[in-house]
Amino acid sequence: NAGVTQTPKFQVLKTGQSMTLQCAQDMNHEYMSWYRQDPGMGLRLIHYSVGAGITDQGEVPNGYNVSRSTTEDFPLRLLSAAPSQTSVYFCASSRGISQIQPQHFGDGTRLSIL
């Protein structure tokens, strides 16, 4: 019973490098999202998806891209890493899109940009 799996757990990048944070869920959830958590600011929504082929921006989308080619996977791409993107990233999923359903979170990816 894996739930939401995020890889890698830790990553250090240099400024300007690109990388993809992976997120996979095995619960057949329609809704998936990415958050970043920074000290004193809680979790902020980066991008979300209501189903395969459909994505939209959240509160802090700049510098990130997403795609949703399958129900299970929702990768987050950093195009050109900047120190301001140092954060802990959480992927979440939930079933249903028309009403609130509790979101299931992965254990996070801790990303440092030097």
Next chain:
Amino acid sequence: DQQVKQNSPSLSVQEGRISILNCDYTNSMFDYFLWYKKYPAEGPTFLISISSIKDKNEDGRFTVFLNKSAKHLSLHIVPSQPGDSAVYFCAASTGGNKLVFGAGTILRVKS
């Protein structure tokens, strides 16, 4: 411009006593509220929620109260246990699954 505010960064409570975590919001369009608990090196886990049509929701030791006129909600944990020590996030939604989170409150339950 934080729409969801948890003004107490931390709270320390004796085991067996009540823990009260508070949350204030500014957006009157929020109609659903949730509490998540987070342990170190893990993702947040859902704890309890409340719709704006209710003023109280209870689940075991956890009760959430909503005061819409004051734009305030609180989470009560009775009795508090050492395993409740974690970061608690308040979150709100205007509908759908897009959540706005507060900054969190660190709860320490002392045995």
